[in-house]
Amino acid sequence: MSTVGQTIHCKAAVAWEAGKPLTIEDIEVLPPRAHEVRVKVLYTGVCHTDAYSLSGVDPEGVFPSILGHEGAGIVESIGEGVTSVKVGDHVVALYTAECKECKFCKSGKTNLCGAVRATQGKGVMPDGTTRFKCRGQDLFHFMGCSTFAQYTVLADVSVVAVNPEAAPDRTCLLGCGITTGYGAATITAKMEEGANIAVFGAGCVGLSVVQGAVERKAGKIIVIDINNKKREWAEKFGATDFVNPTELPEGTTIVDKLVEMTDGGCDFTFDCTGNVGVMRNALEACHKGWGESIIIGVAAAGKEIATRPFQLVTGRVWRGCAFGGVKGRTQLPGLVEDYMSGKIRVDDFITHRHKLDGINTAFDDMHAGDCIRAVVELE
Numbered sequence: 001m002s003t004v005g006q007t008i009h010c011k012a013a014v015a016w017e018a019g020k021p022l023t024i025e026d027i028e029v030l031p032p033r034a035h036e037v038r039v040k041v042l043y044t045g046v047c048h049t050d051a052y053s054l055s056g057v058d059p060e061g062v063f064p065s066i067l068g069h070e071g072a073g074i075v076e077s078i079g080e081g082v083t084s085v086k087v088g089d090h091v092v093a094l095y096t097a098e099c100k101e102c103k104f105c106k107s108g109k110t111n112l113c114g115a116v117r118a119t120q121g122k123g124v125m126p127d128g129t130t131r132f133k134c135r136g137q138d139l140f141h142f143m144g145c146s147t148f149a150q151y152t153v154l155a156d157v158s159v160v161a162v163n164p165e166a167a168p169d170r171t172c173l174l175g176c177g178i179t180t181g182y183g184a185a186t187i188t189a190k191m192e193e194g195a196n197i198a199v200f201g202a203g204c205v206g207l208s209v210v211q212g213a214v215e216r217k218a219g220k221i222i223v224i225d226i227n228n229k230k231r232e233w234a235e236k237f238g239a240t241d242f243v244n245p246t247e248l249p250e251g252t253t254i255v256d257k258l259v260e261m262t263d264g265g266c267d268f269t270f271d272c273t274g275n276v277g278v279m280r281n282a283l284e285a286c287h288k289g290w291g292e293s294i295i296i297g298v299a300a301a302g303k304e305i306a307t308r309p310f311q312l313v314t315g316r317v318w319r320g321c322a323f324g325g326v327k328g329r330t331q332l333p334g335l336v337e338d339y340m341s342g343k344i345r346v347d348d349f350i351t352h353r354h355k356l357d358g359i360n361t362a363f364d365d366m367h368a369g370d371c372i373r374a375v376v377e378l379e
C-alpha cells in the first residue's frame with residue numbers, strides 16, 4: 001500500500017532532554033510539504049557533533065528532538081515543487097544545504113547557504129513547523145536532517161541524489177565526517193605539494209584530513225592525539241608522524257615540538273578536537289609569515305579562542321570550515337564516485353555497527369576511544 005500523502009508510523013531514537021540516553025519510540029512522520037522530501041533512512045553514522053548537542057552544550061540544542069545528520073536513504077515521497085530528486089532516488093542528507101540561489105550560494109566564496117539555516121538552527125522546517133510527533137507532542141528536527149529515524153523529512157535543498165550502486169552504509173559517512181576532513185584538506189586549504197601539516201585529533205574527521213593531505217601530496221603529515229591507540233590509525237591513513245602531547249619531555253610544548261619537526265612551523269594545521277586550547281596550539285604551531293590553521297572542531301557554548309594578536313600580525317592565519325567547504329548538491333555525487341573508484345577510503349572508518357535499538361551503545365563507543373565511526377542500521 002502506498003504511503004504517499006499519508007502519515008507514516010515508524011521507529012526513531014528520541015532525545016527527550018539533554019544528557020539523557022535516547023529512547024526508541026513509535027513516532028509519526030507527516031507527509032512532506034512544498035519543497036520538502038520524505039526519506040526512508042537506511043543507515044546513519046553517529047558523529048561527535050550528535051554527542052555534543054545531546055550533552056546540552058550546543059546553544060542551538062532543542063529538545064525533544066530527533067538527532068542524527070550523517071544519513072543515507074531512499075526518497076519515499078516528495079512535496080509540491082520538488083524537481084531535484086524523485087521517488088526512489090538514493091540520497092544523502094545535507095546539514096549544509098545548497099539552494100544555488102542565495103547570496104552565499106551565488107558568491108562562489110563559500111559552501112554555506114542561507115536558504116534554510118535560520119529555521120534549521122531552531123529545529124523546525126522552513127515553514128516554522130515540525131513533521132514529527134510522538135506521544136501527542138511535536139519533536140524538533142536536528143541540523144535539517146534528523147537521521148536517527150526510520151523516516152525523516154528534509155528541505156529539498158538539504159538532499160542530494162547519489163549513485164544508487166553505492167552502498168548506503170558507506171555513503172552515509174560522506175554526509176559528514178569523511179567529507180568534512182577530506183574537504184578541509186583538499187578544498188578549504190589550498191595545500192601545495194610538499195606542504196607540512198599537523199592534524200590535531202585522529203577521529204573520523206582528523207583521519208579524513210590525513211587522507212586529503214595524502215591526496216594533495218603533502219610533505220610531513222603529523223597527527224597529534226592524546227590516545228596512543230590512534231597512532232596505528234594515523235599511520236594506516238598515511239600520516240608520516242604521530243605525537244602524543246602528553247608524553248613530551250617536561251618543558252617541551254606541542255608547539256615547540258611541531259616547530260622543531262617542521263623547520264619553523266607547519267604550512268597548515270587542522271583542529272579536529274573542538275578543544276579551544278588545542279585550537280590555540282594549532283595556530284601557534286603554524287609557520288611565521290604564511291601558516292594557516294583551520295578550525296573544524298565544534299566548541300561548547302561559552303568557549304572562546306585566544307592568542308596573542310602578534311601571532312596574526314606575523315602572518316599566521318586563523319580560519320575555519322563547515323562540511324569541509326564542500327557544496328553538497330554540486331560536489332557530493334562526485335565524492336561518492338571517488339569512493340566507488342577507490343580514490344577516497346570510506347570502508348576503513350567503520351569500526352562499529354548497531355541496529356537502531358543499540359544506538360546508545362554507538363554513543364558509548366565514541367567515548368571509549370577505539371571507535372572511528374559507528375554505523376547504525378535503521379531497519
Ligand SMILES: NC(=O)C1=CN([C@@H]2O[C@H](COP(=O)(O)OP(=O)(O)OC[C@H]3O[C@@H](n4cnc5c(N)ncnc54)[C@H](OP(=O)(O)O)[C@@H]3O)[C@@H](O)[C@H]2O)C=CC1
Pocket residue numbers: 047048049052176177180200201202203204205206224225226227230272273274275278295296297298299321322323324366368369370371372
Ligand atoms: N566543522 C564541521 O563541519 C564539523 C565539525 N565536527 C567536529 O569535529 C570534531 C571531530 O569530530 P570527530 O572526528 O567525529 O570526533 P572524534 O571524537 O571521533 O575525534 C576526536 C579525536 O580528538 C582526540 N582528542 C581529544 N582531545 C584532544 C587533545 N586535547 N589533543 C589531541 N587530540 C585530542 C580524541 O581522542 P579520544 O579518542 O581520546 O577521545 C579523538 O581521537 C568534533 O568537535 C566535531 O563536533 C565534525 C564534523 C563536521
Ligand SMILES: N[C@@H](CCC(=O)N[C@@H](CSC=O)C(=O)NCC(=O)O)C(=O)O
Pocket residue numbers: 047049050058059060061096112117176298299301322323
Ligand atoms: N550548533 C552549534 C554549531 C555547530 C556547528 O558548528 N556545526 C557545524 C557542523 S558540525 C557537524 O558535525 C557547521 O556546519 N557549522 C556551520 C553551520 O552553519 O552550522 C552552535 O551553535 O555552536
Ligand SMILES: [Zn+2]
Pocket residue numbers: 047048049050069070176177
Ligand atoms: Zn557531523
Ligand SMILES: [Zn+2]
Pocket residue numbers: 097098099100101102103104105106112113114115
Ligand atoms: Zn543557498
